[in-house]
Amino acid sequence: MEKVVLVTGASAGIGKATALELLRAGHIVYGAARRVPKMADIRDAGGHALALDVRRPEDLERVIGTVVAEQGRIDVLVNNAGTVLHGAAEDIPLDLAHDQFEVNVFAPARLIQLALPYMREHGSGTIVNVSSVGGEIALPLGCWYYAAKHALEAYSDSLRMEVEPFGIDVVIIQPGIIRTDFEDRTAQDLREISGTTAYRAVAEAMAAHAEAQLGENSQGSDPGVVATTIREAVEAARPETRYAVGWLADKLLELNRTLPDREFDKLATNFAK
Numbered sequence: 001m002e003k004v005v006l007v008t009g010a011s012a013g014i015g016k017a018t019a020l021e022l023l024r025a026g027h028i029v030y031g032a033a034r035r036v037p038k039m040a041d042i043r044d045a046g047g048h049a050l051a052l053d054v055r056r057p058e059d060l061e062r063v064i065g066t067v068v069a070e071q072g073r074i075d076v077l078v079n080n081a082g083t084v085l086h087g088a089a090e091d092i093p094l095d096l097a098h099d100q101f102e103v104n105v106f107a108p109a110r111l112i113q114l115a116l117p118y119m120r121e122h123g124s125g126t127i128v129n130v131s132s133v134g135g136e137i138a139l140p141l142g143c144w145y146y147a148a149k150h151a152l153e154a155y156s157d158s159l160r161m162e163v164e165p166f167g168i169d170v171v172i173i174q175p176g177i178i179r180t181d182f183e184d185r186t187a188q189d190l191r192e193i194s195g196t197t198a199y200r201a202v203a204e205a206m207a208a209h210a211e212a213q214l215g216e217n218s219q220g221s222d223p224g225v226v227a228t229t230i231r232e233a234v235e236a237a238r239p240e241t242r243y244a245v246g247w248l249a250d251k252l253l254e255l256n257r258t259l260p261d262r263e264f265d266k267l268a269t270n271f272a273k
Contacts, residue, residue: 004074005019006063008032008111009032009080010032011031011034011035011036012180013181014175014223014226014227016031017224018078018226018227018230019042021230022234030048031050054103055107060110073118074118074125076125076126077112079130081103085145086186086206087194088199088202091194100148105152108129109155126169127170129170129171131153133249134146136150136174136253136256138268141190156172160241169238169239171233171240171241173229174242174243174244174253175226175245176221176247178222178225179221186207220247221245226245
């Protein structure tokens, strides 16, 4: 069945792969991102490309309004746009922490508020919130990113129970390590924020590790595996509530769920060295 889909963060990585995967499956797809020229291939494949800065409330309203005005409905919202920040909790300026929540939590929440009336009107819909294994686990020097993803998952769990009576599904996607440009600034952030502080040793170790894993050296999964999972969730009559997908996703989540906290802490801090 053809569905009308909005995918945020569609200019690269998981978002672009998802938009193209859903187009190939025959759905009506709107990709939204700040870098509109980067979505030319979505247009070429028969989709739509909309300018969207999720930090701008007027952009959020305009994008939902455009989809509904052109299609008469919105069946699927894929909240994929996000940002990441690395540095020690003691060192990170709180304005940067606020931004993590603005992009990773409040923007998705506002899009959901805008889309839900149309989904309720049609008695169906699917909201896909792209989280991370970081929605359950936490590693050193990433506290605000992990806090935001934890918040997104708790929000999604509560939302799921609220909207189920209206025929609306809420799905959480938990990617593991994926080959995208999402983490390209990790080493730079670590050095700029914590490279000269009391946490400089672990910051440098993590920065060096991040650099070693970039590009051709990355062991991460292709974003297409996440896109395929999202398509399966969108097309399922009754999707799972959570999908862990990609390199190390299941393993990291299993370790976090089964190991005592301090044992997981040891594993996480050794991984960072």
